[in-house]
Amino acid sequence: MKKVVVIGGGTGNFVVLRGLKKYPIDLSAVVSMADDGGSTGVLRDELGVLPPGDVRQCMVALSDSSRSMRDLMNYRFENGGLEGHNFGNILLSALEKVTGSFDRALEEAHKILSIKGKVIPVTTNKVRLKMVLNNNKLLDGESEIDGSQELDQGFKSMYLEPFPKAHHKAIDQIMTADLIVFSPADIYTSLIPNLLVDGICKALRDSEAKKVLVVNLMNKNGQTTNFKVSDYLIQIKRFIGEDIFNYILINNVKPSKELLDIYAQEGTMVENDLHEDSRTITANLISDEIIEQNKSDIIKRNLIRHDSEKIAEELMKIVDHI
Amino acid sequence: MKKVVVIGGGTGNFVVLRGLKKYPIDLSAVVSMADDGGSTGVLRDELGVLPPGDVRQCMVALSDSSRSMRDLMNYRFENGGLEGHNFGNILLSALEKVTGSFDRALEEAHKILSIKGKVIPVTTNKVRLKMVLNNNKLLDGESEIDGSQELDQGFKSMYLEPFPKAHHKAIDQIMTADLIVFSPADIYTSLIPNLLVDGICKALRDSEAKKVLVVNLMNKNGQTTNFKVSDYLIQIKRFIGEDIFNYILINNVKPSKELLDIYAQEGTMVENDLHEDSRTITANLISDEIIEQNKSDIIKRNLIRHDSEKIAEELMKIVDHI
Numbered sequence: 251m252k253k254v255v256v257i258g259g260g261t262g263n264f265v266v267l268r269g270l271k272k273y274p275i276d277l278s279a280v281v282s283m284a285d286d287g288g289s290t291g292v293l294r295d296e297l298g299v300l301p302p303g304d305v306r307q308c309m310v311a312l313s314d315s316s317r318s319m320r321d322l323m324n325y326r327f328e329n330g331g332l333e334g335h336n337f338g339n340i341l342l343s344a345l346e347k348v349t350g351s352f353d354r355a356l357e358e359a360h361k362i363l364s365i366k367g368k369v370i371p372v373t374t375n376k377v378r379l380k381m382v383l384n385n386n387k388l389l390d391g392e393s394e395i396d397g398s399q400e401l402d403q404g405f406k407s408m409y410l411e412p413f414p415k416a417h418h419k420a421i422d423q424i425m426t427a428d429l430i431v432f433s434p435a436d437i438y439t440s441l442i443p444n445l446l447v448d449g450i451c452k453a454l455r456d457s458e459a460k461k462v463l464v465v466n467l468m469n470k471n472g473q474t475t476n477f478k479v480s481d482y483l484i485q486i487k488r489f490i491g492e493d494i495f496n497y498i499l500i501n502n503v504k505p506s507k508e509l510l511d512i513y514a515q516e517g518t519m520v521e522n523d524l525h526e527d528s529r530t531i532t533a534n535l536i537s538d539e540i541i542e543q544n545k546s547d548i549i550k551r552n553l554i555r556h557d558s559e560k561i562a563e564e565l566m567k568i569v570d571h572i
Numbered sequence: 573m574k575k576v577v578v579i580g581g582g583t584g585n586f587v588v589l590r591g592l593k594k595y596p597i598d599l600s601a602v603v604s605m606a607d608d609g610g611s612t613g614v615l616r617d618e619l620g621v622l623p624p625g626d627v628r629q630c631m632v633a634l635s636d637s638s639r640s641m642r643d644l645m646n647y648r649f650e651n652g653g654l655e656g657h658n659f660g661n662i663l664l665s666a667l668e669k670v671t672g673s674f675d676r677a678l679e680e681a682h683k684i685l686s687i688k689g690k691v692i693p694v695t696t697n698k699v700r701l702k703m704v705l706n707n708n709k710l711l712d713g714e715s716e717i718d719g720s721q722e723l724d725q726g727f728k729s730m731y732l733e734p735f736p737k738a739h740h741k742a743i744d745q746i747m748t749a750d751l752i753v754f755s756p757a758d759i760y761t762s763l764i765p766n767l768l769v770d771g772i773c774k775a776l777r778d779s780e781a782k783k784v785l786v787v788n789l790m791n792k793n794g795q796t797t798n799f800k801v802s803d804y805l806i807q808i809k810r811f812i813g814e815d816i817f818n819y820i821l822i823n824n825v826k827p828s829k830e831l832l833d834i835y836a837q838e839g840t841m842v843e844n845d846l847h848e849d850s851r852t853i854t855a856n857l858i859s860d861e862i863i864e865q866n867k868s869d870i871i872k873r874n875l876i877r878h879d880s881e882k883i884a885e886e887l888m889k890i891v892d893h894i
Binding site: 330331337341 | 653
């Protein structure tokens with residue numbers, strides 16, 4: 251069975267994993283642990299636990315349990331002391347407290363949720379994401395970076411504090427994979443935080459796996475304003491030290507003008523400027539699903555978004571080829 | 573397979589169910605739904621859910637899942653917005669929100685926890701327990717009654733507001749049981765609230781099941797001050813309208829003087845004044861287990877307490893006999 255490792259943050263990983271889950275492959279997710287906003291941030295601060303949010307999303311994507319169990323994991327309390335917390339975040343935090351370690355908490359959660367595959371935190375060190383902008387301003391924490399409108403001015407450095415060691419299972423998975431998939435994700439707050447963990451970039455360079463980047467659909471104004479595909483490659487290369495990708499998966503369908511107009515304030519579409527690059531694979535990757543506003547917050551966030559099944563089909567063509 | 577129904581509140585039911593779980597019987601628990609204190613009270617107030625606490629304790633008693641799953645259900649958060657909540661209470665409340673009904677929440681929880689048997693809320697109406705004392709003072713809510721030191725002055729009435737309908741499954745279980753066990757419990761706040769639900773007393777009178785009362789070990793000063801066994805029977809008869817018990821199970825071993833001295837401020841031992849009554853069964857029912865102060869709060873509450881296995885052995889003698 252071919253071994254596929256998906257790297258990124260919660261939402262991007264969720265979309266890729268949900269699609270790949272249906273195929274007969276050995277699937278694992280390596281997940282960023284730098285989140286410090288929302289429910290996750292509160293649980294980190296108040297309980298001293300590791301950030302559960304991104305891990306929860308990947309677990310839901312890979313869960314073979316009932317629909318109601320998955321709804322339960324994403325359920326967000328609306329009142330009182332529990333307000334804003336996802337049930338799944340509370341579950342992971344309680345498991346960490348009861349078992350005494352995030353690793354054992356994940357093992358238990360894998361059983362409770364009948365996980366198909368493995369969800370692996372990139373590190374189990376407690377870290378905080380930092381970014382020093384070109385104007386020397388320090389952005390402190392993932393949620394501060396996520397909310398900034400100044401990132402497109404450029405930055406001098408990004409780092410995790412304290413400098414964390416990679417989870418040995420993350421290294422193992424990367425070194426033994428047949429295919430490594432970089433999920434579409436907020437590049438600075440979901441993707442790069444994985445690359446800032448000691449050992450990950452070396453493993454990515456050394457691994458004999460094929461590597462594929464699933465390129466974002468949309469830019470984010472103030473962060474990746476007017477980025478083209480090559481700009482994403484440059485940012486990632488800045489951390490890994492070389493361009494590791496064998497394949498670059500790019501959407502080639504334009505959403506309706508109505509949707510693009512709605513989206514205009516948030517950002518433009520990512521333009522493909524790599525038509526000459528033989529590594530590119532272009533396909534229709536956009537979801538046609540109409541959004542119900544009451545659906546889980548994972549889906550609600552993006553009106554223009556990737557289709558799990560379409561991405562998985564393209565990725566499986568690569569898997570079948572290697 | 574003989575059908576045994578256990579009636580009471582959480583802690584008493586927990587002890588009886590944990591013991592009976594090991595035997596090949598068809599076991600169910602009918603659980604009071606009047607709790608409004610602690611974590612349960614906060615969840616009721618803030619989320620508008622039904623009280624999960626007593627149901628949770630019974631579920632843990634009947635769960636066939638791993639030790640860590642049971643520890644998880646009883647885990648109590650110690651900080652922040654989640655402080656004071658048991659994880660199991662949060663689970664049941666989230667399930668009620670996600671599924672839209674307490675009944676469906678319980679079905680899901682039965683699956684998640686691999687419950688052996690059934691846990692049935694005596695009602696799924698939202699109720700509040702009230703008590704009018706002889707001095708006309710109204711005690712409003714289970715936790716106010718639980719904290720009162722004036723109950724031994726006598727009371728004029730107890731009722732649930734609004735007057736609730738019994739869960740049809742509770743009636744079914746009572747009517748088809750071979751044995752109905754009244755758990756040892758705080759009589760006013762855990763046992764009698766079951767009897768205040770429309771239909772329960774009639775079912776208890778009409779059911780052809782044998783009925784056994786497991787008498788409390790200790791009185792509670794200010795509530796059941798210096799009660800003897802006959803006093804408990806009188807209080808229960810006041811609600812059911814007749815003395816329904818075929819068996820009365822009474823502990824006959826005195827704890828050490830040290831333990832009784834520690835307990836003196838809380839209450840005295842319940843004296844057996846029914847030596848002439850052929851329905852009484854006396855046996856050593858006291859737990860010898862040394863209490864670890866850090867164990868789950870269920871056990872910590874009572875230093876002198878029933879032994880699950882000893883109670884179950886005596887109850888199974890009755891089951892084998894009928």
